[in-house]
Amino acid sequence: MSGVAWTEYFDAVAAGDRTRALEVVRRYQDAGASPMQIMSEVIALAQTRVGELWAADTWSVAQEHAATAVSESVLSVLGSQIPPPADPACPVIVTCVEQEWHALPALMVAEHLRSAGIPVSYLGANASAEHLVRHVHDVEARAVALSCSLSASLPRVRRHIEAVTATGTPVLVGGAAFDPAGRRASVLGATSYTLSGELAPDAVRGLPAAVTPAAPLTHEGADEGFAVHAEREAITMRLHDRVKASRTTYDLRDLISGWQHALADHLPHLVGALAGALVAGDRTVLAQSVTWLDDVMGHRDGPDGITRSVVAELQTLMSEHPVASRMLSGVLGTARA
Amino acid sequence: MTVPLYLRDQTTDLLVTPHPQTPEAQLRLGSARAGFLARAARSVGGSMQTERAVELILEMLVPEVVDWAQVVLRQAGQLHCHATLAGGPVEHATVPAPREGSSTLSRVMSHGLRELSLVSMGVGEPDSGAIASAVPDPGMRESLNSIRPADLLVIPLSARGRGFGAITLARRGGDGFDEDGIEFLEELAHSLAVTLDATRNLADSRRVAGVLSRDLAPPRLPEMPGARLAKYYRVAFEHEALGGDFYDVHGEDDDWTAVVGDVCGKGAEAAVLTGRVRQAVRTAALVDRSPAKILDLVNRVLVSEGEGTFVTALCARVRRTGDQLALSVAAAGHHPPYLLRAGGGLERVATEGTVLGLFDTNDYADAEVVLEPGDTCLFFTDGVLEAPGFEEQFGEERLHRVLVNAPRADVNAIVETVAMTLAEHVGDRAHDDIAILGVQNLPDPR
Numbered sequence: 001m002s003g004v005a006w007t008e009y010f011d012a013v014a015a016g017d018r019t020r021a022l023e024v025v026r027r028y029q030d031a032g033a034s035p036m037q038i039m040s041e042v043i044a045l046a047q048t049r050v051g052e053l054w055a056a057d058t059w060s061v062a063q064e065h066a067a068t069a070v071s072e073s074v075l076s077v078l079g080s081q082i083p084p085p086a087d088p089a090c091p092v093i094v095t096c097v098e099q100e101w102h103a104l105p106a107l108m109v110a111e112h113l114r115s116a117g118i119p120v121s122y123l124g125a126n127a128s129a130e131h132l133v134r135h136v137h138d139v140e141a142r143a144v145a146l147s148c149s150l151s152a153s154l155p156r157v158r159r160h161i162e163a164v165t166a167t168g169t170p171v172l173v174g175g176a177a178f179d180p181a182g183r184r185a186s187v188l189g190a191t192s193y194t195l196s197g198e199l200a201p202d203a204v205r206g207l208p209a210a211v212t213p214a215a216p217l218t219h220e221g222a223d224e225g226f227a228v229h230a231e232r233e234a235i236t237m238r239l240h241d242r243v244k245a246s247r248t249t250y251d252l253r254d255l256i257s258g259w260q261h262a263l264a265d266h267l268p269h270l271v272g273a274l275a276g277a278l279v280a281g282d283r284t285v286l287a288q289s290v291t292w293l294d295d296v297m298g299h300r301d302g303p304d305g306i307t308r309s310v311v312a313e314l315q316t317l318m319s320e321h322p323v324a325s326r327m328l329s330g331v332l333g334t335a336r337a
Numbered sequence: 338m339t340v341p342l343y344l345r346d347q348t349t350d351l352l353v354t355p356h357p358q359t360p361e362a363q364l365r366l367g368s369a370r371a372g373f374l375a376r377a378a379r380s381v382g383g384s385m386q387t388e389r390a391v392e393l394i395l396e397m398l399v400p401e402v403v404d405w406a407q408v409v410l411r412q413a414g415q416l417h418c419h420a421t422l423a424g425g426p427v428e429h430a431t432v433p434a435p436r437e438g439s440s441t442l443s444r445v446m447s448h449g450l451r452e453l454s455l456v457s458m459g460v461g462e463p464d465s466g467a468i469a470s471a472v473p474d475p476g477m478r479e480s481l482n483s484i485r486p487a488d489l490l491v492i493p494l495s496a497r498g499r500g501f502g503a504i505t506l507a508r509r510g511g512d513g514f515d516e517d518g519i520e521f522l523e524e525l526a527h528s529l530a531v532t533l534d535a536t537r538n539l540a541d542s543r544r545v546a547g548v549l550s551r552d553l554a555p556p557r558l559p560e561m562p563g564a565r566l567a568k569y570y571r572v573a574f575e576h577e578a579l580g581g582d583f584y585d586v587h588g589e590d591d592d593w594t595a596v597v598g599d600v601c602g603k604g605a606e607a608a609v610l611t612g613r614v615r616q617a618v619r620t621a622a623l624v625d626r627s628p629a630k631i632l633d634l635v636n637r638v639l640v641s642e643g644e645g646t647f648v649t650a651l652c653a654r655v656r657r658t659g660d661q662l663a664l665s666v667a668a669a670g671h672h673p674p675y676l677l678r679a680g681g682g683l684e685r686v687a688t689e690g691t692v693l694g695l696f697d698t699n700d701y702a703d704a705e706v707v708l709e710p711g712d713t714c715l716f717f718t719d720g721v722l723e724a725p726g727f728e729e730q731f732g733e734e735r736l737h738r739v740l741v742n743a744p745r746a747d748v749n750a751i752v753e754t755v756a757m758t759l760a761e762h763v764g765d766r767a768h769d770d771i772a773i774l775g776v777q778n779l780p781d782p783r
Contacts (some may be wrong), residue, residue: 016744016746016747017746018746018747061754062742062743062744062754063744065744065750065753065754065757066744066746066747066750068750069744069746069747069749069750069753070746070747072749073747073749099760099761099764101753101756101757101760125753126756126757126760128575130575130576131575131578133576134575134576134578137385137386137543138543138547140386166383167383167384167385167386167389168380168381168383168384168386168389168390168392168393169384169389208396209389209392209427210384210389210392210393210396212376212379212380212393212396212397213379213380213383230765233727233764234727237727
């Protein structure tokens, strides 16, 4: 398969064209590519591009969804070609953390596990902790593989880890919300961490049969993280009001560039990332979110210093949360814009 | 790259009685033992899987307390043996249960009394007869012999006056068990037995509940040629996994029935009624295909049962005519469905009727609509419009906005877009049951 195979596939998903995407995949299969190869070398790369376009605010959520829906449907066609493991007992539950809809990475992990002969129970996107624990008991799961793509979901990851390890079941985590060294995963109490779907089967084989409940989080700021997570909607609203109030003059550029709209869309991510950074004990979570906001503002012709003023306003809202406040001023010190 | 993130706790020796026995030393040992008991109860208590609970017990005992341990559980004429040696994996074996009283194990289980046997004097071979009597599996005996134990301690696992298993413990050559240590281990075994008994019981009830609720859980959607179906289903009581909203799709390839509804109430009680309503719809659909007639029949059944509880529902008959899907839709006290045209239009199907189960009336009528290729019909329950948010309910206006902007190409993407916006709106707030069912005429019928 050539290195540019994914671009052809990307064009099809970008057009939301399921039939064409399936045609592209069939062509590679006829040329001898295995379902696993197509998954990692075509679909995964195309979806990475889709994610980039969405993150850069070039694509709307609707566009991203149409494209991802096509890939999910292609993936289920490919998955149906992988023979199921002989013994379906004690499967690994594969799922996304609650309120995450980026099912594709989890779907890929599921297919990688199946193709390695490991039975899988795929729970899909947006599984609540209660639902997950129930399912753990119902299928007598050997382990739970939990995918998390957004740093704002890290507090929920912790809740899921607490709930699942309390049943003695090990938890493997992975996804874009974690750092490559697995430090955040370790702080959150995960049993193990995998950097990619391809490595998930090895990670599952290396898991212990049973684990003790995750130890309580004791690092500085963890409690603040859960408080910010619980209050995120109110904090976001107040932050938005403050940012709007701090700008008294508007020029024509403000009206046509749409940066205000993009900013409103991104504030929940920023507040969520602050909660995630505190719970995972890692300020780079926040720094990455600020850089992302900065990029989006750059693309949308946002006014000079807008990112800095947003972060500064958020800091004033954190007067009762000293660790959060320190973290924000640290990030402010290194912010570009 | 894979990073193992778990580590074993390091603690003090719980079986060594302090010398001299100062109050401080005794207090220290006592509090370490209490801590261990609490930790053991917490670790094992959450597991509803017997096998996993046993693994956890063994992992806690070895090597922190002893050097070798075996847990035996008796079930249906067999002994399930699990054992581990310090530094090794947990081994499993199943052997036939011995005749009553014929071995140390069966004696301990039936009498409910622990036994301490001296298996080696430190010189010559250990007493193989005594070991075989407590450790039925040859492989486990081998691992036990490798630590050349002096004593073998067998403690019964019993709850509710019935012995159902035993824990066998050994320490490395030279170290035995003193009376004080044995008392601690008996207390530990007792608390583990109560937990294990509950786990075993719970596993049985869960299995029964699972069988009974299988028919009440939301069904998988069937494949219908030329059409694509998508659903979203979320219950208010997540831990019960059952709710009062329901959907169902059944019938022939080119002429089928879809139903979405909402039973008054939540949780398992409501789910029992949804099962009856779904069954009534299936039966009625065999008698008459018209949705209005189906709703009339179901209403009569529910009213005759006179339980005073009501149900709202949408029922649709779907037929293929050429590249079109023809829908007949009838409503009973339920919000009408929406049509999402492939070209971007959003329409509401005009249909209404009385809720099911309360009145002996029949005002149900079929509304006829046509789905051109790429068009979607979306059915949903009240839980969508009434979903609580930070400031207000989700509401019809917001649903319209989401639907107008949703991608039209794939019904899965439409349903997921609504579900996603809804989940974001609700956050961690308590919500009602929610069901959404989308029926799409395939944009590219083959």
